[in-house]
Amino acid sequence: xxxxxKLYDSDGREIVLKTDQLCIQFGGLKAVDHVNLEIKKGELxxxxxxxxxxxTTVFNLLTGVYKPTSGRFYLCGEDLTGKPPAEVNKKGIARxxxxxxxxxxxxxxxxxxxxxxxxxxxxxxxxxFRLPRHRKSEREYYERALELLKVFxxxxxxxxxxxxxxxxxxxxxxxxxAMATNPTLLLLDEPAAGMNPNETQELMDDITxxxxxxxxxxxxxxxxxxxxxxxxxxxxxxxxxxxxxKGDTAEVLNDPEVIKxxxxx
Numbered sequence: 001x002x003x004x005x006k007l008y009d010s011d012g013r014e015i016v017l018k019t020d021q022l023c024i025q026f027g028g029l030k031a032v033d034h035v036n037l038e039i040k041k042g043e044l045x046x047x048x049x050x051x052x053x054x055x056t057t058v059f060n061l062l063t064g065v066y067k068p069t070s071g072r073f074y075l076c077g078e079d080l081t082g083k084p085p086a087e088v089n090k091k092g093i094a095r096x097x098x099x100x101x102x103x104x105x106x107x108x109x110x111x112x113x114x115x116x117x118x119x120x121x122x123x124x125x126x127x128x129f130r131l132p133r134h135r136k137s138e139r140e141y142y143e144r145a146l147e148l149l150k151v152f153x154x155x156x157x158x159x160x161x162x163x164x165x166x167x168x169x170x171x172x173x174x175x176x177x178a179m180a181t182n183p184t185l186l187l188l189d190e191p192a193a194g195m196n197p198n199e200t201q202e203l204m205d206d207i208t209x210x211x212x213x214x215x216x217x218x219x220x221x222x223x224x225x226x227x228x229x230x231x232x233x234x235x236x237x238x239x240x241x242x243x244x245x246k247g248d249t250a251e252v253l254n255d256p257e258v259i260k261x262x263x264x265x
Contacts, residue, residue: 005077014041016217022071031057033241044218046232054241055221064088092184096174104163112145115180168199188220
């Protein structure tokens with residue numbers, strides 16, 4: 001069924017993600033306090049801030065891990081506030097994590113096929129008894145997984161255990177698995193963490209490619225300012241759970257209050 005509730009900005013661009021006064025409180029601590037994001041279709045948007053600023057908490061709210069104390073968020077105009085993680089993912093939000101979360105005892109291609117599993121039309125009965133429709137779907141998803149691995153230049157490792165991949169390639173595999181869920185919005189949580197400069201440059205190229213090739217809307221958290229300034233069009237800066245600054249990347253990164261939050265007086 002078509003979504004007739006889509007939101008648009010004043011220039012007629014579709015708003016993929018909108019948060020409205022999003023808040024969450026743990027005891028007496030406001031971890032996220034009235035955060036308002038507006039991300040247009042196809043944008044590559046950065047969410048930055050010092051450690052403990054509330055960035056990952058925002059991701060946990062957007063993916064249903066946490067329920068907000070107040071406020072709401074919308075994907076393409078549909079209110080997903082309070083939905084469980086599996087439903088949020090099916091609606092079109094996928095994420096990666098600060099600490100890589102792969103199925104280490106599965107092969108590279110099996111990890112990507114796990115991401116495709118939410119699109120398999122077969123019943124449990126058909127899957128358990130491996131009936132013809134299940135076998136046909138399995139072949140199709142294997143081929144789709146292989147195509148995604150080719151995008152990230154991981155196809156030659158398809159039969160390797162995920163745990164045996166080098167660190168940088170594990171990061172890429174996690175993004176490939178998230179892409180396999182066919183998201184409308186991709187959330188990347190510190191994708192360059194632990195990478196060397198060459199790996200970071202490769203990652204920047206990959207993110208730019210999938211954004212262009214798949215028309216993907218991307219929100220990322222990152223501490224590597226070279227990556228942020230190199231690929232993000234717009235930024236929101238959080239500090240102690242509240243918005244410190246937002247706008248075009250170059251303008252935000254030169255804001256004296258942002259500089260002070262990162263490096264002090």
